[in-house]
Amino acid sequence: MIKINSSSGVSSTGSVAAAPMNAVMPLFAVFAVTLILICLSIQPAVAEEVALSAVQNQGKQLAFERSKGNCLACHQMADGALAGNVGPPLLQMQARFPDRAVLREQIADARIRNPGTIMPPFEAHGILSAEEVDAIVEYLYAL
Amino acid sequence: MRTRLWISIVGSLIAAQCFGVFAESSAQTTPKAMASEQSAAAPEDIEAQVNLDVEVFQGFFAKRFSAVEFADYRNGVYALDEASREQWLEIEEFPPYEFSVDDGETLFETPFANGKTYADCFDNGGINIRQNYPFFDETLGEVITLELAINRCRESNGEQPLGYKKGAIASISAYMASTSVDQLMHPEVASDAAFKAYNEGKKFFYSKRGQLNFSCADCHMRVSGLRLRAEVLGPALGQATGFPVYRSKWMELGTLHRRYAGCNKNVRALPFAAQSTEYRNLEYFQSVMSRGLTINGPSARK
Numbered sequence: 001m002i003k004i005n006s007s008s009g010v011s012s013t014g015s016v017a018a019a020p021m022n023a024v025m026p027l028f029a030v031f032a033v034t035l036i037l038i039c040l041s042i043q044p045a046v047a048e049e050v051a052l053s054a055v056q057n058q059g060k061q062l063a064f065e066r067s068k069g070n071c072l073a074c075h076q077m078a079d080g081a082l083a084g085n086v087g088p089p090l091l092q093m094q095a096r097f098p099d100r101a102v103l104r105e106q107i108a109d110a111r112i113r114n115p116g117t118i119m120p121p122f123e124a125h126g127i128l129s130a131e132e133v134d135a136i137v138e139y140l141y142a143l
Numbered sequence: 144m145r146t147r148l149w150i151s152i153v154g155s156l157i158a159a160q161c162f163g164v165f166a167e168s169s170a171q172t173t174p175k176a177m178a179s180e181q182s183a184a185a186p187e188d189i190e191a192q193v194n195l196d197v198e199v200f201q202g203f204f205a206k207r208f209s210a211v212e213f214a215d216y217r218n219g220v221y222a223l224d225e226a227s228r229e230q231w232l233e234i235e236e237f238p239p240y241e242f243s244v245d246d247g248e249t250l251f252e253t254p255f256a257n258g259k260t261y262a263d264c265f266d267n268g269g270i271n272i273r274q275n276y277p278f279f280d281e282t283l284g285e286v287i288t289l290e291l292a293i294n295r296c297r298e299s300n301g302e303q304p305l306g307y308k309k310g311a312i313a314s315i316s317a318y319m320a321s322t323s324v325d326q327l328m329h330p331e332v333a334s335d336a337a338f339k340a341y342n343e344g345k346k347f348f349y350s351k352r353g354q355l356n357f358s359c360a361d362c363h364m365r366v367s368g369l370r371l372r373a374e375v376l377g378p379a380l381g382q383a384t385g386f387p388v389y390r391s392k393w394m395e396l397g398t399l400h401r402r403y404a405g406c407n408k409n410v411r412a413l414p415f416a417a418q419s420t421e422y423r424n425l426e427y428f429q430s431v432m433s434r435g436l437t438i439n440g441p442s443a444r445k
Contacts, residue, residue, distance in 0.1 A: 073371045084370040118365060120355045127354055 052142055059139030062132050069107075069128060069136055074119070078143055087119060093140040104137050189338045193431060196345070200432045203364060204380045217384040217439045220377030223368045227375070231443060240317060240389035240441045243396045247318030250311055255300040261315070264296035273323035273438050277427050278330060279337035286340050286423040289316055290398055294418075307417035308404070313387045313396035320387070320440035327437055328384060330430045344428025347421060348379075353412030359425075362406075383429045385442040396441060399426060 052060060063069040064080055071077060074086035097103035105112055108123035108130075122128040128136070184192075204216065208223060215222040221231045251269065254260050262268035266275070276289040287295075290312055294304040305312040332341045348359045362371070363379035370376070386399040400422045404414035415421040 082373045084372050084374075086366045086369045086371060118357070118361045120357075125354050125356060 055135050056139045056142050059135035062128065063136050063139055068132070069122065090140060091143050093143045100137065103140060104133060107133050107136060183335050184338065186333060189332055193332045193341065197432060197434055201380060204378055208368060214436065216378055216381035217436045219381060219385055219444065220375050223378060224375040227445065234443045239443055240396055243314045244317050244321050244441065247314035250315050251318050255302050257300055259300050261293065261296055269319060270322045271326065273320045273440065274326035274328055277423065277430055279332065279340055279427065281334055281336065284336050285420065286427045288418065288423055288426055289319060291418050291423065307398060308401035309395055309397050313398050316398060317387050317396055317441035320438060323438045325437045327435065328430055328433055330427065330434065332431060340424045341428055341431060344424035347425045348428055353407065353410030355410040357410040359406070379429065379432065381433050381436050383426055383433055384436050384438055385440050387441050388444045389441060390444045392445065
């Protein structure tokens with residue numbers, strides 16, 4: 001608590017004009033702490049609130065399951081536990097892969113974009129079916 | 144001759160740099176260098192090629208993990224992973240393989256039905272010789288690993304061979320390794336035939352295989368030190384020095400070839416038989432790459 005307080009105090013000092021600092025400080029501190037507390041309490045709720053459609057849910061399961069996509073072996077993904085760090089974290093997929101076909105191809109056969117990739121060619125090697133890849137793409141777009 | 148060697152050297156440099164890049168499928172191999180290795184080469188040329196491979200291979204790790212001391216690579220993943228190293232050091236204080244080593248010693252000293260013992264089959268009575276394995280037997284024209292030599296010793300004395308993955312053979316191998324701790328690995332590649340076996344092992348190491356399409360080099364070089372799920376990937380350098388190992392997951396000792404089979408299965412590839420030519424050549428290649436490291440088997444692993 002003390003730690004949060006002092007560091008947010010420092011950052012507010014930096015952004016506000018220097019004059020009546022002493023009087024304003026506690027106020028800012030209280031404000032900052034409240035803000036942080038609100039954020040902390042809201043965050044998990046927000047993450048869970050993203051309602052997944054049925055197909056997205058299926059995609060999530062496929063992505064997490066060790067005998068299927070096992071994407072977590074290499075990628076951090078939202079609430080996936082014990083993720084590896086061989087590949088980049090998968091987030092903001094829609095913004096970063098506006099073209100659905102490009103994202104799909106990365107999963108179906110990552111060697112097309114990067115012949116030297118270490119990511120398994122999921123559809124090309126029959127690890128996942130076409131429908132399963134589609135479901136995972138749907139899930140990724142929810143990230 | 145000279146040009147061939149240079150083509151071969153440059154090729155293997157490129158291959159080593161792009162681990163697995165050329166390898167598209169399980170059947171395909173990485174190093175372009177292979178093509179030029181068919182022809183007979185003079186011993187100095189073989190020596191030069193192998194030395195260069197070792198230099199590139201060890202150089203890769205020196206650069207990737209600049210804080211890790213060379214000698215520490217014999218400790219596998221614990222050379223890289225601080226978090227599990229502490230735990231491992233504690234385990235090594237009361238080694239879980241101790242009973243197996245004792246068993247191995249008893250087995251080693253128990254005479255066969257004909258009155259002879261293992262000691263009669265090996266140099267120096269089998270003591271302090273683990274570091275001489277594997278080697279390429281120029282007469283037989285094949286790689287001889289310690290476990291293979293143990294079984295051939297049995298067979299030449301009229302005994303049944305032992306299973307190669309665990310049990311008695313692992314205990315005997317563990318005992319023999321324990322008498323050789325800190326001895327230098329120094330496998331030689333001194334003939335065309337040896338070079339061919341070495342290159343087979345090298346090809347195996349860099350080839351993508353299995354439904355998941357991984358090469359050994361993918362996991363144990365390219366992304367070594369990173370995590371697959373919660374598991375840190377250990378370095379390929381030193382992989383042959385610490386075996387057999389007691390794995391907590393196995394709750395017993397296992398041989399190097401048992402581990403090879405495990406890693407093959409993990410990528411959904413068909414494993415080869417323990418002590419198959421494929422795995423022996425792979426062990427040979429891996430041991431040459433680990434030149435300069437010392438024996439520290441048996442060891443404990445997760």
